[in-house]
Amino acid sequence: MIGRARPAPELPAWPQYSDEERGGLIRALEQGQWWRMGGSEVDAFEREFAAYHGAGYALAVTNGTHALELALQVLGVGPGSEVIVPAFTFISSSQAAQRLGAVAVPVDIDPGTYCIGVTAAAAAVTPRTRAIMPVHMAGQVCDMDALAKLSADAGVPLIQDAAHAHGAQWQGKKLGELGSVAAFSFQNGKLMTAGEGGAVTFPDAELYELGFLRHSCGRPRTDRRYLHQTSGSNFRLNEFSAAVLRAQLGRLAGQIDTREERWPVLAGALADIPGVVPQGRDDRCDRNPHYMAMFRLPGFSEERRNAFVDALVDRGxxxxxxxxxxxxxxxFWETGAPDETVDEIAKRCPNTEAISADGVWLHHRTLLGTEEQMHQVAAIVAETLAEL
Structure with missing residues (x-):
């Protein structure tokens, strides 16, 4: 075990909460209706979340995976469809499509931003492609200009996997202003959280209404006769979670401001360490919430990278x-996999192969620390590398 040559800084805890969350929970409790069809917290949160992201509409759901699944279903993804996804992402991006009976088609990523490669996505489009799912990796918004052109040229809609990108902006536009559906997660580690939860933002009322039906078992709001108009499932968020999320949303902007200030400090200090390459940034993403502080150790094997991560955890x-x-x-291979082997996919995804082996990330609470703590974190990274 590597010795504790330098103690880890006492970084801020996560999740963060205050009397705002406590008050919201009491408010939800005392209204006497604890589900969205009778209460007011979910409705209020949806309005506030949509406004914050510049979206026409927002629909709160049970979790981020369900948000992706619902968004895909609303756009017509189902058996016989293909959905293009980045090969480097949390597996919910692909499983949401696969659970609908569609085939998930992995494509390679940009080696600097870790976001979906537009050229790779374009090469994967077929007559069966029903959606392209860019993932805003660690808060870095994908090249939405090029993706919008690809979407228009191919006649295939985009679904933004924005699980890492609450509050992000692309050339001054919020994610809800980019003209496509976006799905968010409120899982415990995310940028705002109620333990679990998710949301889908929609650019127009028609998609929102279809989403509402499908997230509520196909049942309209005013139905009293069990006349279910579509298939669907129960993806409704409860009132308590919505009350917590309203408070979380209220402090999100300030937390993003802090992380935007701290990332250049940490990234600069990491870049000064031989063999460490921080995640790059496309400057058109002019507000990055930094869900992760990511960096690579080029040349590391997966085993050596894992040992390095274990050593960082041991140091706090x-x-x-x-x-x-x-x-x-x-x-990935249980259902809805493409007609390829692992080796065939890996051959066309060299960047994914590399970062899967040598990539490391620090939780975003790291970037809520002080500027001095950013230098302390980098020093621990340097010492750990030197001793590994």
Whole structure:
């Protein structure tokens, strides 16, 4: 075990809460109706979340995976369809499509931003492609200009996987202003959280209304005769979670401001360490909420990277190994996998292969620390590398 040459800084805890969350929970409790069809917290949160993201409409749901699944279903994804997804992402991006009976088609990523490669996505479009799912990795918004052109040229809609990107902006536009559906997560580690939860933002009323039906078992709001108009499931968020999320949304902007100030400090200090390459940034993403502080250790094997992450954790840093390539998990192959082998997909995804082996990330609470703590974190990274 590597010695504790330098103690880890006492970084801010996560989740964060205050009397705002407590008050919201009491408010939800005392209204006497604890589900969305009788209460007011979910409705209020949806309005506030949509406004914050510049979207026409928002629909709160049970979790981020369900948000993706619902968004895909609303756009007509189902058996016989294909959905293009980045090979480097959390596996919910692909499983949401696969659970609808569609085939998930992994494509490679940009080696600097870790976001979906537009050229790779374009090459994967077929007559069966029903959606393209860019993932805003760690808060870095994908190249939405090029993706919008690809979407228009191919006649295939985009679904933004924005699980990491609450409050992000692309050339001054919020994610809800980019003209496509976006799905968000409120899982415990996310930028705002109620333990679990999710949301889908929609650009127009028609898609929103279809989403509402399908997230409520196909049942209209005013139905009293069990006349279910579509298929669907129960993805309704409860009133208590919505009350907590309203408070979380209220402090999101300030937290993003802090992380935007701290990331250049940490990234600069990490870049000064030989062999460490921080995640790049496309400057057109002019507001990055920094869900993760990501960096690479080019040339590391997966085993050596894992040992490095374990050593950082042992020293008290909230460190994690980067996502495994989705096609290298057994769950990817259970249903809805493309007619390719692992080796065939890996051959066309060299950037994914590399970062899956040598990528590291620190939880975003790291970036809520002080400027001095950013230098302390980088020093621990340097010492750990030197001793590994």
């Amino acid at each position: 840093l909230p460190a994690f190994a980067a996502f495994r390539a989705i096609y290298r998990s057994n769950g």
